[in-house]
Amino acid sequence: xxxxxxxxxxxxxxxxxxxxxxxxxxxxxxxxxxxxxxxxxxxxxxxxxxxxxxxxxxxxxxxxxxxxxxxxxxxxxxxxxxxxxxxxxxxxxxxxxxxxxxxxxxxxxxxxxxxxxxxxxxxxxxxxxxxxx
Amino acid sequence: xxxxxxxxxxxxxxxxxxxxxxxxxxxxxxxxxxxxxxxxxxxxxxxxxxxxxxxxxxxxxxxxxxxxxxxxxxxxxxxxxxxxxxxxxxxxxxxxxxxxxxxxxxxxx
Numbered sequence: 001x002x003x004x005x006x007x008x009x010x011x012x013x014x015x016x017x018x019x020x021x022x023x024x025x026x027x028x029x030x031x032x033x034x035x036x037x038x039x040x041x042x043x044x045x046x047x048x049x050x051x052x053x054x055x056x057x058x059x060x061x062x063x064x065x066x067x068x069x070x071x072x073x074x075x076x077x078x079x080x081x082x083x084x085x086x087x088x089x090x091x092x093x094x095x096x097x098x099x100x101x102x103x104x105x106x107x108x109x110x111x112x113x114x115x116x117x118x119x120x121x122x123x124x125x126x127x128x129x130x131x132x133x
Numbered sequence: 134x135x136x137x138x139x140x141x142x143x144x145x146x147x148x149x150x151x152x153x154x155x156x157x158x159x160x161x162x163x164x165x166x167x168x169x170x171x172x173x174x175x176x177x178x179x180x181x182x183x184x185x186x187x188x189x190x191x192x193x194x195x196x197x198x199x200x201x202x203x204x205x206x207x208x209x210x211x212x213x214x215x216x217x218x219x220x221x222x223x224x225x226x227x228x229x230x231x232x233x234x235x236x237x238x239x240x241x242x
Contacts, residue, residue: 084164086175089175099160100153103236104239
């Protein structure tokens, strides 16, 4: 996992700094996600997945900030999808496709969800590779 | 209770447009709606976040003079949580209301 700390300035030159968003290029454990959830929203971790590169940004307060980080790292917007992890959810439904950044009329996705089943499948596959038990 | 959205409360929220703010509040409303009937803890978590963000919007000095609708929405959100006994507000209604802002915020994406 590549970690961007509080004090890393954004490469866009805006002078703004990243908060606690983590770029996961290799792997992250479910326990780490649980820790992020506890530190942030209690039950949930926001993530943006690049289905082309197979990487994701996690732990931001806004999907839009995670999306910005990935775009600045060279991701293409059409490959980026917002999801939420509920690492502690015992019902087994721990990935939620619900983010404002998914509303993308240009790609025919007009809801916060991910309407194309094959895209949802690609997101799940990327997550499976990145998240270790 | 400390803010769940600490960075947003510290100023990041004030960098967003009104449509972006309302769209993000709507994301939590839609999550509350999703979990309402099958997970009370997640429902409350999403509802609390929606209210926290709505309060950040109401306290955003840029919207002084436009507060009438925002404070009314807050009342409606509270009403939905209490079962709609006052104004018959439902989470489905709120979800539709906020979703239009999300669409507006992402119109050119």
